[in-house]
Amino acid sequence: MSDPAQRAWSRRDVIRTGVVGAIGLGAAGSALGFPALGQAGPIPASPGHHGMSTVGDVTTSNFDPSGFLKDFDTGRVSRLPGGQLLREYEITALDRDIEVAPGVFFPAWTYNGQVPGPTIRCTEGDRLRIRFRNEGSHPHTMHFHGIHAAPMDGAFEFVQPGQEYTYEFDAEPFGLHLYHCHTVPLKRHIHKGLYGVFIVDPPGGRPPANELVMMMNGFDTNFDGENEIYAVNTVAFHYQRHPIPIRLHELVRAYVVNITEFDLINSFHLHGNFFRSYRTGTDLERSEWTDTVSLGQGERSILEFRYKYPGLFMFHAHQSEFAELGWSGVFNVRAPNA
Numbered sequence: 001m002s003d004p005a006q007r008a009w010s011r012r013d014v015i016r017t018g019v020v021g022a023i024g025l026g027a028a029g030s031a032l033g034f035p036a037l038g039q040a041g042p043i044p045a046s047p048g049h050h051g052m053s054t055v056g057d058v059t060t061s062n063f064d065p066s067g068f069l070k071d072f073d074t075g076r077v078s079r080l081p082g083g084q085l086l087r088e089y090e091i092t093a094l095d096r097d098i099e100v101a102p103g104v105f106f107p108a109w110t111y112n113g114q115v116p117g118p119t120i121r122c123t124e125g126d127r128l129r130i131r132f133r134n135e136g137s138h139p140h141t142m143h144f145h146g147i148h149a150a151p152m153d154g155a156f157e158f159v160q161p162g163q164e165y166t167y168e169f170d171a172e173p174f175g176l177h178l179y180h181c182h183t184v185p186l187k188r189h190i191h192k193g194l195y196g197v198f199i200v201d202p203p204g205g206r207p208p209a210n211e212l213v214m215m216m217n218g219f220d221t222n223f224d225g226e227n228e229i230y231a232v233n234t235v236a237f238h239y240q241r242h243p244i245p246i247r248l249h250e251l252v253r254a255y256v257v258n259i260t261e262f263d264l265i266n267s268f269h270l271h272g273n274f275f276r277s278y279r280t281g282t283d284l285e286r287s288e289w290t291d292t293v294s295l296g297q298g299e300r301s302i303l304e305f306r307y308k309y310p311g312l313f314m315f316h317a318h319q320s321e322f323a324e325l326g327w328s329g330v331f332n333v334r335a336p337n338a
């Protein structure tokens with residue numbers, strides 16, 4: 001299986017012939033209905049019936065990817081004696097089975113029971129205090145990207161099951177960051193689901209926009225060291241079945257982070273449009289005007305765009321294989337009174 005083409009076929013075959021059996025869940029029938037190559041056909045009126053999608057839907061009672069797009073956790077806010085804003089968070093590591101495609105469950109390790117974990121949002125200069133409890137079955141940490149003291153880095157102080165640790169630091173620099181577990185073996189702890197988006201707004205904020213958080217991730221459902229399912233925000237094809245509504249001409253700001261394990265690179269490609277890319281979001285000057293951004297693991301970019309035409313527009317990984325294995329969604333661009 002060293003030939004990449006053969007490996008790709010074997011991954012698709014696993015899914016087409018029954019991912020459920022392949023991952024040992026024993027439930028009947030595969031939820032993923034992939035077409036043979038070349039059968040995708042024209043863009044349909046209803047994206048839910050696109051050939052490249054799933055049959056059925058996941059249960060969203062525990063985690064709803066549509067809600068997650070706009071779910072920003074700004075913490076419990078107070079003022080320190082010197083006047084600095086304090087944001088306090090409670091984050092708990094929990095083992096939990098999550099549904100990554102209809103009927104396909106993955107035995108995840110989670111922050112607060114969800115993958116990705118809560119999107120932590122603050123403004124540059126705020127003090128963050130994160131009380132981390134480990135109620136999982138393995139040692140874990142929280143490693144934040146950013147500038148902070150060594151004991152707050154979450155790289156060495158492994159928090160054992162039943163134990164807790166408090167991370168406290170001033171949020172800097174502003175930009176689009178992430179946090180994740182930094183316990184070894186690292187790729188196992190990350191790919192099991194211990195990661196989240198960390199947004200530090202510039203003082204004064206960014207211009208008002210329709211803001212969306214998108215974490216590109218993947219799941220190795222049979223633990224063979226490669227992903228069988230790809231997504232933004234965990235659920236394969238979710239935004240194809242549930243297109244993201246946006247208004248014609250409105251400013252859309254997507255916070256795109258790549259945490260995908262096992263693959264060297266992932267990407268975001270937008271249809272019928274171009275976006276301004278602010279790599280890492282640490283500079284207010286755009287770095288690119290393009291329609292595709294490629295990101296290695298841990299890289300991220302803020303993308304800003306407005307739609308000139310109404311209708312359904314796809315967004316997806318430009319790695320076609322990832323797109324066909326779940327990392328594919330649709331924007332539904334509506335005129336103001338439509």
Ligand SMILES: [Cu+2]
Nearest residue numbers: 140181183189
């Ligand atoms: Cu861990």
